Amino acid sequence: MLDLKAQYQSLRDEIRQAIDGVLDSQMCILGPAVRGFEEQIDEMIPPARTLGVSNGTDALLIALMALEVGPGDEVILPPFTFFATAAAVLRVGAKPVFVDIEEQTFNIDPDLIEQAVTPATKAIMPVHLFGQCAAMTPINAVARAHSLHVVEDAAQALGAKQNGTAACALGDIACVSFYPTKNLGAAGEAGLVATANPDLLERCRILRNQGMEPRYEHHYVGGNFRMDAIQGAVLGVKGRHLAEWNAKRAEHASLYDRLLGGASVTTPSTGEGNTHVYHQYTIRSARRDELKSFLADRGVGSDIHYPIPLHLQPCLRDHGDGAGNGAGDFPVAEQAAAEVLSLPIYPELTREKIEYVADSIRRFSGDA
Ligand SMILES: Cc1ncc(COP(=O)(O)O)c(C=O)c1O
Structure with a gap:
């Protein structure tokens, strides 16, 4: 990862x-x-x-x-x-x-x-x-x-x-x-x-x-x-290297975008006017948990950012006293929490590794 x-x-x-x-x-x-x-x-x-x-x-x-x-x-x-x-x-x-949140940008x-x-x-x-x-x-x-x-x-x-x-x-x-x-x-x-x-x-x-x-x-x-x-x-x-590292991340993201185009996952969207620095490259899949284990079996790390939205966290959710929020209150966030998967992205990542990750995702989806 x-x-x-x-x-x-x-x-x-x-x-x-x-x-x-x-x-x-x-x-x-x-x-x-x-x-x-x-x-x-x-x-x-x-x-x-x-x-x-x-x-x-x-x-x-x-x-x-x-x-x-x-x-x-x-x-x-x-x-x-x-x-x-x-x-x-x-x-x-x-x-x-x-x-x-917005479905497209997660913001x-x-x-x-x-x-x-x-x-x-x-x-x-x-x-x-x-x-x-x-x-x-x-x-x-x-x-x-x-x-x-x-x-x-x-x-x-x-x-x-x-x-x-x-x-x-x-x-x-x-x-x-x-x-x-x-x-x-x-x-x-x-x-x-x-x-x-x-x-x-x-x-x-x-x-x-x-x-x-x-x-x-x-x-x-x-x-x-x-x-x-x-x-x-x-x-x-x-x-002193941040700008160059962020540019590398953006390059990797566009390679992922290209390689995953047409695959049965949703690639990230960039909001209007935004220059994205890809701290995470986060895709969506309706079969996220299966995809995560499939990738793990092929030696690919991935992570879920974030599996539980804040309104459903044990210390914040409604415990029956009407004091908190409950399931269904923020449906877009809840769906994101169920579908998101962050793929490896960092400046030193190689083209071969990105190709391997993308190929693995396409195989999982039956797109390869
Ligand atoms: C969105 C967001 N807010 C706040 C923080 C807190 O930063 P730190 O871990 O440096 O305390 C983080 C970092 O993990 C974060 O991702």
């Missing part, structure tokens, strides 16, 4: 040198390595500016804290995403309000958002799932009409664009994850917050460090959300 060692080997000496630089300096938290990495990403996503933080989950938490989302507030988000998106909302004491359906807005709604949190942006023009229009904040969960989409604007510069504030399997992966945990609003950025900067500014004076209850300098140094080396 993924070979992280190949990428590490190609940059091994440079990464080790960068880590040595941090160890020699003994500036182990934030410091110049993190600042240098932030500046590198600032250039990629103008006019947004960034802050390196501890991980993507904390980035979401900081964004909501900075916007003062809390108890009594509602946040609109899709039910088809990684759990962390909803967890951040729950952690600040707010209520996640789910809105179903929140902008046409359904307005009807979910209530007087308690404080923010919309679109997720740029699998590496392509949610439809931000209509999302921002609803937000403007109801004075809501827009928090982009861009955990999977650094480098993606919509109509020429980078993911992270499309809403009020954005969050990225550098979990090692992401398109840009750290050597451990890391994430970032990005915003073009200087006041919001400053509030996030203070929240990142225990709400403290100046030293030992605490204006807010923040947290220890600081990025390790070693992660900043590693990401600084790897970040």
Whole structure:
């Protein structure tokens, strides 16, 4: 499914040198390595500016804290995403309000958002799932009409664009994850917050460090959300290759598209105006579980992102008290959860391997 060692080997000496630089300096938290990495990403996503933080989950938490989302507030988000998106909302004491997704892109359906807005709604949190942006023009229009904040969960989409604007510069504030399997992966945990609003950025900067500014004076209850300098140094080396790696992923995706054309599976669709960075190449099949085991028998890794939509998660679903959502509430997300299968995609993947995966899928479908 993924070979992280190949990428590490190609940059091994440079990464080790960068880590040595941090160890020699003994500036182990934030410091110049993190600042240098932030500046590198600032250039990629103008006019947004960034802050390196501890991980993507904390980035979401900081964004909501900075916007003062809390108890009594509602946040609109899709039910088809990684759990962390909803967890951040729950952690600040707010209520996640789910809105179903589009069948084509797996992203929140902008046409359904307005009807979910209530007087308690404080923010919309679109997720740029699998590496392509949610439809931000209509999302921002609803937000403007109801004075809501827009928090982009861009955990999977650094480098993606919509109509020429980078993911992270499309809403009020954005969050990225550098979990090692992401398109840009750290050597451990890391994430970032990005915003073009200087006041919001400053509030996030203070929240990142225990709400403290100046030293030992605490204006807010923040947290220890600081990025390790070693992660900043590693990401600084790897970040220089992100554009080229994302282009490779897109090349692989178009090869898959071509080889799977006419097969009995649905290949991914790209939304209007989107430049997709293919964090995942996710197909749909009505016989998904059988296909997954067929591929496993042929030595092909695949993964299900995600098998249970958030509204049906044990901690969020209706337990008979009418407090949660139930099966059938978000049919498009539920069908996606039953049909999706992510295929191997990473920059170092070879043409032969893609051909083998596609050939295996065609054999399964009786199309070969
Ligand atoms: C959509 C989404 N949101 C949030 C996160 C959380 O990021 P992290 O694992 O860095 O905390 C992830 C990463 O796994 C993600 O995919």
